[in-house]
Amino acid sequence: MHRQKNSPGALTELSLIRQIRSASLRTPQPRAGARNLVLGIGDDCAILRPPPNHELLVTTDLSLEDRHFRRDLHPPESVGHRALARGLSDLAAMGARPLAAFLSLALPAEMLRTRAGRAWIKRFFAGLQALARLSGAPLAGGDTSESPCDLILADIVLVGSAPAGRALRRSTARPGDLLYVTGSLGGSAAELAAMQAHPSENHPARTVVNNTAHPHLYPHPRLPVGQALLRRRLANAAIDLSDGLSTDLAHLCRESRVGAQIDATALPLHPLAARAARPLDLALHGGEDYELLFAAPAATRVPRTIAGVPIARIGAIVRGSAITLIDSAGRNHPLKPGGWEHFTKKH
């Protein structure tokens, strides 16, 4: 972890690093993390000891103010939670177990100087650490800097492991596979729309999370489901739903060189989406549900729940490259990737 040069913010920045370090040390490391994390914050690098015969999985995810969150809309706990959740969901999609998380964080100098700013930072770490604890992903290092603009800038790195050669990929779906999703869809976009409609409301700053009630603020990465899919050899391919079903399904199909058919009536709607004006749009195109989409051979008996999470069959992989939506009247429509504009910029 680099210390900043002797700028006006240097002292407060050092104290920020100390805060991160002590927060990290306070994280009760689950047995797995303790075994695998040899050296955490404080040296030039962190040292990880991967389990024997395992491969390492690495993913990085930016969480930038006004692109991925809004300070006036998201409670700081949610910003910390969501930053970590993005990377954990990538690990979940490949069936991996987290080993450690790293955070590069740039904060406006003004935040380090004011009581309100320091309170925000503390709450951000509380949200991040709560999910880190829940997921067995100890915060093992990173970098800090003063932000060059008045925005909070974060990059989260997750390192995980999976038995060698066994990680689930998005490029290995085959024609004839059936398509499944975990949990429910559209909840994140529905909650966000409600937040934007009532921006002055107080949104929950909870560190114990419940993604049924708050799918946007506190999504649950599906780590146990992904690990079960890998362990029980249930899936041919998987991807996480970060950009929305229509977009992420297109990624899976393109990488696997296949097409797909989706049954609109089979999509599991989140209760918040079901009550919204256009539920199907939210389920198809609303991003950030952080559920898993996976393809399993037709002969595989996929349970109705895995690790306590409902599993819904929503369609099938087909030859070719066309992605088709079958509506409730049995009509076919081409399903185009249609992401979701999460929020407009303040500036």
Next chain:
Amino acid sequence: MHRQKNSPGALTELSLIRQIRSASLRTPQPRAGARNLVLGIGDDCAILRPPPNHELLVTTDLSLEDRHFRRDLHPPESVGHRALARGLSDLAAMGARPLAAFLSLALPAEMLRTRAGRAWIKRFFAGLQALARLSGAPLAGGDTSESPCDLILADIVLVGSAPAGRALRRSTARPGDLLYVTGSLGGSAAELAAMQAHPSENHPARTVVNNTAHPHLYPHPRLPVGQALLRRRLANAAIDLSDGLSTDLAHLCRESRVGAQIDATALPLHPLAARAARPLDLALHGGEDYELLFAAPAATRVPRTIAGVPIARIGAIVRGSAITLIDSAGRNHPLKPGGWEHFTKKH
């Protein structure tokens, strides 16, 4: 690697990702990299296979416009080179070998739309890839986003490996050890000062680097030296000189719970520093030389050059916590950490 939601920049952003991906595929992967990188850009995570009985080392380093570089001062090749060099130097300090690099990059939307912006990005990647090739650190993934301000924001992650239990640390120096540095000091600060004095000059946009001529623009991380120190068991402790000798020595002493004595006349001055107004200040406090500082037992025969790089003995580790500078007249002075303000902000 996440794709952005359907914002106005989505199409150009996808083409940026394609550019990164193809640049990454073009990187001739040295035998080591090819063996260890199982899956690069394109899935939810990259997959690395660490060598048997090795530990993993992970470091992240922010490179933010107006904090770590200036677009009007640094050629884009240098920005890419320096971003990667920061992480490689952390690996070098611990004696590690790079396995893969990851880049999270946020670019102003305007850069993706203009020819000049796209040229900048291309040259940035050329600089980064040239050093990646030289160092055996293939670009294996990352994230992209539109920048929420008009500044370029980058975070570089380096993953390396070292034989289990053997990585060099900064916390294991012992009283009686002698202190050594690689190469020469003060060059980066001297070159930067010259650049700031003549900002309109054209600075070299070279991808084949020469850190003797351009220690600030194109520093050479000391990977072969660090690996030799580890392999030949020459050092008790090591740290890289990113923040300046006085600051990084203080880190090493604090983490090792020791003090140190430095002989001012023994400091190897970079030619650019030697010609500057206050050479000793540059050598002591000028950061970003990316040389290594290491402690070796007095009985160890440390060669005059390691991997072709000159090694200078500059002092010794002592009991206590005092860090002392001995000047040319033999007088003792307390040596305080005095970092270096690299450049003032534009805004």
